[in-house]
Amino acid sequence: MRRLKESDSNKPADKCPQGQVGHSRKHESAEQHVTGEAHYTDDRVISTNLLFAAVGQSPVAHAKIKSIDLSAVRQAAGVKAVITVDDVPGDIDIGPVFPGDLVLAKDNLEYVGQPIFAVAATSQELAKKATRLVVIEYQELPPVLSITDALEQQSFVRPSYVMQRGDSQQGLEQAKNKLKGQIKIGGQEHFYLEGQVAIAEPLENDEFLIYSSTQHPSEVQKLVAEVLHVSLNKVTVETRRMGGAFWW
Amino acid sequence: MTDTIQFLLNDQLISLTQVNPNLTLLKYLREQQLKSGTKEGCASGDCGACTVVSVEIDAKKSDRLVYKSVNACISLIGQMHGKQVITVEHLKQGDRLHPVQQQMVDHHASQCGFCTPGFVMSSYALHQNNPQPNREEVVQALAGNLCRCTGYRSIIDAAMQPCEEIAGSSEREQSVIQQLAAIAQQSSLDFQSQQRRFFSPKTTDELADYLVENPQAKLVAGGTDLVLEVTQNLVEFEQLVYLGQLEALTTIYENDQQIVIGAAASYCDFEPLLKKHYPELGAMISRIGATQVRNTGTLGGNIANASPIGDMPPALIALGARVKLQQGDKIREIALQDYFIDYKKTQLKTAEFILSIQINKLKSNQRLKVYKLSKRFDDDISAVLAACFIELEDQTISKIRIAFGGMAAIPKRASHCEKFLLGKSLSQNNIDQAKRALAKDFSPMSDVRASADYRMLAAQNILQRFYLEILSVDQTEEDSCHLIRVSENA
Ligand SMILES: Cc1cc2nc3c(=O)[nH]c(=O)nc-3n(C[C@H](O)[C@H](O)[C@H](O)COP(=O)(O)OP(=O)(O)OC[C@H]3O[C@@H](n4cnc5c(N)ncnc54)[C@H](O)[C@@H]3O)c2cc1C
Ligand code: FES
Ligand code: FES
Numbered sequence: 001m002r003r004l005k006e007s008d009s010n011k012p013a014d015k016c017p018q019g020q021v022g023h024s025r026k027h028e029s030a031e032q033h034v035t036g037e038a039h040y041t042d043d044r045v046i047s048t049n050l051l052f053a054a055v056g057q058s059p060v061a062h063a064k065i066k067s068i069d070l071s072a073v074r075q076a077a078g079v080k081a082v083i084t085v086d087d088v089p090g091d092i093d094i095g096p097v098f099p100g101d102l103v104l105a106k107d108n109l110e111y112v113g114q115p116i117f118a119v120a121a122t123s124q125e126l127a128k129k130a131t132r133l134v135v136i137e138y139q140e141l142p143p144v145l146s147i148t149d150a151l152e153q154q155s156f157v158r159p160s161y162v163m164q165r166g167d168s169q170q171g172l173e174q175a176k177n178k179l180k181g182q183i184k185i186g187g188q189e190h191f192y193l194e195g196q197v198a199i200a201e202p203l204e205n206d207e208f209l210i211y212s213s214t215q216h217p218s219e220v221q222k223l224v225a226e227v228l229h230v231s232l233n234k235v236t237v238e239t240r241r242m243g244g245a246f247w248w
Numbered sequence: 249m250t251d252t253i254q255f256l257l258n259d260q261l262i263s264l265t266q267v268n269p270n271l272t273l274l275k276y277l278r279e280q281q282l283k284s285g286t287k288e289g290c291a292s293g294d295c296g297a298c299t300v301v302s303v304e305i306d307a308k309k310s311d312r313l314v315y316k317s318v319n320a321c322i323s324l325i326g327q328m329h330g331k332q333v334i335t336v337e338h339l340k341q342g343d344r345l346h347p348v349q350q351q352m353v354d355h356h357a358s359q360c361g362f363c364t365p366g367f368v369m370s371s372y373a374l375h376q377n378n379p380q381p382n383r384e385e386v387v388q389a390l391a392g393n394l395c396r397c398t399g400y401r402s403i404i405d406a407a408m409q410p411c412e413e414i415a416g417s418s419e420r421e422q423s424v425i426q427q428l429a430a431i432a433q434q435s436s437l438d439f440q441s442q443q444r445r446f447f448s449p450k451t452t453d454e455l456a457d458y459l460v461e462n463p464q465a466k467l468v469a470g471g472t473d474l475v476l477e478v479t480q481n482l483v484e485f486e487q488l489v490y491l492g493q494l495e496a497l498t499t500i501y502e503n504d505q506q507i508v509i510g511a512a513a514s515y516c517d518f519e520p521l522l523k524k525h526y527p528e529l530g531a532m533i534s535r536i537g538a539t540q541v542r543n544t545g546t547l548g549g550n551i552a553n554a555s556p557i558g559d560m561p562p563a564l565i566a567l568g569a570r571v572k573l574q575q576g577d578k579i580r581e582i583a584l585q586d587y588f589i590d591y592k593k594t595q596l597k598t599a600e601f602i603l604s605i606q607i608n609k610l611k612s613n614q615r616l617k618v619y620k621l622s623k624r625f626d627d628d629i630s631a632v633l634a635a636c637f638i639e640l641e642d643q644t645i646s647k648i649r650i651a652f653g654g655m656a657a658i659p660k661r662a663s664h665c666e667k668f669l670l671g672k673s674l675s676q677n678n679i680d681q682a683k684r685a686l687a688k689d690f691s692p693m694s695d696v697r698a699s700a701d702y703r704m705l706a707a708q709n710i711l712q713r714f715y716l717e718i719l720s721v722d723q724t725e726e727d728s729c730h731l732i733r734v735s736e737n738a
Pocket of ligand 3: 193243244357358359360361362363364394395396397398
């Protein structure tokens with residue numbers, strides 16, 4: 001609830017001659033940014049036959065899927081195609097570094113918002129509206145939402161490892177003063193401003209051209225090729241720029 | 249009656265018929281005009297990436313234009329009738345960047361650049377109205393724009409640089425005034441497409457008659473609550489009635505005892521007057537949404553939306569405000585506190601609408617204090633909002649109204665607490681008991697904003713703060729209203 005306070009002024013340091021260390025250079029896209037001329041993925045002029053995709057998402061944190069009825073979704077206005085994990089020709093696991101991240105849910109739901117099926121329709125609204133017509137029967141399971149619960153149930157995302165320097169045990173035993181307590185860190189996913197967006201254009205000879213707002217075009221290329229079960233050279237990924245990214 | 253929406257898009261006159269009234273300005277700009285400089289970040293009014301500038305003739309001075317930053321994502325196309333919409337593409341003249349753009353470049357105020365057009369437009373609106381803003385004004389103007397990369401300091405520094413007058417701008421403004429005045433001559437706007445209809449009446453008679461004939465029609469004023477139904481819940485309204493062109497609903501006036509605010513007057517229009525009479529309420533209003541939301545959002549919308557966390561109702565209930573309602577040719581007046589029945593259930597009858605809100609001015613022995621608790625300072629919904637109105641006579645509380653938002657399903661008075669305090673002196677002992685009485689008044693709920701326990705504790709602590717503040721006012725202000733001399737053991 002604090003306001004931003006005046007800080008030392010940060011005037012552009014433009015005192016050094018061009019080319020020297022300390023010379024202030026403007027961002028290479030600055031003029032495009034301030035005029036709105038900078039193009040992001042969603043700004044591309046699209047072809048008239050482009051379809052819009054939307055995913056149907058899990059409403060619960062943990063459940064076992066009993067059945068999915070997509071008939072109303074398929075019949076909804078504007079819908080051209082509906083797919084589930086069973087329609088994926090290649091790999092269904094798109095975990096980029098470690099396995100365990102499914103492109104569309106299979107059997108179980110593991111977090112709120114998990115993609116379960118995908119719809120392609122003639123407009124973004126129609127695609128989104130259609131996803132809401134699904135009837136899913138599932139058996140809810142207790143979710144593990146805290147570190148304490150996870151430790152108790154020995155439920156781990158990745159194998160455990162220890163980061164350690166020196167002998168803390170001994171250090172603590174010998175310490176003159178001891179403090180005991182707990183700290184919880186409210187870790188958050190960074191929130192970049194541009195929405196998650198990609199455009200896929202099927203080309204001749206089973207090739208795909210993908211415009212994606214990604215920090216990692218070659219990873220997208222690899223994962224898409226694996227999911228589609230085609231060789232990597234069939235997939236080209238182009239990233240002009242991103243509306244924010246806070247990973248590596 | 250005209251069936252053509254007319255507005256200026258930059259300097260081009262646009263005439264539209266046959267558009268779906270649920271079309272947002274952002275979609276229109278990006279998809280039909282291919283003006284993709286205006287971005288979509290959240291589609292819910294929170295991030296400011298879609299900020300454009302809406303220009304109107306100044307109601308008080310017809311040879312002047314007023315520039316308002318607005319969120320295009322939650323503005324409907326029909327709301328733009330008779331206005332000029334300026335987008336980021338319009339600022340650069342030939343090869344020359346507009347000064348607000350050049351300053352952003354020079355101050356390294358963009359990184360990924362996705363938020364940048366929105367910041368540029370907020371800054372542009374500010375500078376058009378106020379060429380040499382101070383830091384506080386800049387921070388206010390930019391509070392509705394989020395940047396996740398750059399850090400705000402460079403953006404604020406850029407926006408603080410004064411703008412020199414751009415050659416030819418006053419001639420261009422005169423031409424805009426002429427064109428907007430010509431559209432304003434026209435009668436009400438009524439257009440439809442695909443069995444969806446948009447009506448924008450000019451008189452309350454037209455409005456009242458239309459609602460009697462079409463009771464299912466949905467009213468839209470600023471749209472800052474309603475249009476989220478369209479963008480977030482994919483609702484398509486069949487009939488929308490826009491209140492922004494009704495002079496009777498947008499008028500604000502005062503007499504010796506009262507201030508009367510038209511239901512469709514927006515925050516930016518009534519904030520100065522309320523600030524003058526109730527400084528603490530004014531300070532709270534400057535934390536409702538952010539500039540873009542306050543430029544369009546209205547008092548009637550805030551009340552009619554009947555959210556338990558709407559900020560104005562508790563403050564106005566504490567002031568004993570009354571609302572005037574009209575249905576057909578019947579006009580009635582009720583106390584605002586009686587307007588709310590249960591969660592989202594109000595006294596408003598079918599085909600009825602809020603005309604205006606009347607608020608009593610404070611007497612010299614009366615005080616109002618308002619407290620908004622939210623996680624962010626700007627642009628955030630309250631966890632708890634408290635408004636305390638007190639009148640003291642000879643050190644005794646002769647009137648008290650304490651109303652809370654976020655503590656129940658409706659904005660509600662703390663009746664046990666008030667009852668306890670009435671007729672007593674203001675002392676720590678009495679406040680302690682009043683705090684306990686609050687637990688009888690409310691059993692708040694836990695949600696993403698706060699837990700039930702937090703809400704209760706915060707509400708009690710606010711009472712404590714209220715007590716201390718009233719006390720300190722009395723001790724520091726000589727003039728003050730023969731307020732309290734407090735004895736700790738009273
Ligand atoms: C980003 C953001 C931040 C916000 N922050 C806050 C905040 O801090 N505090 C807060 O209280 N609110 C906040 N809001 C909510 C909203 O801005 C306010 O409630 C605003 O006052 C609504 O007014 P409006 O004119 O936009 O209403 P609209 O959306 O036009 O209408 C809201 C409802 O009221 C009805 N209505 C409107 N006018 C009348 C009338 N005259 N008679 C009868 N019915 C009517 C409409 O039919 C609709 O159901 C925020 C909204 C956004 C998008
Ligand atoms: S897109 Fe975020 S405020 Fe409009
Ligand atoms: S520069 Fe990336 S969000 Fe502001």
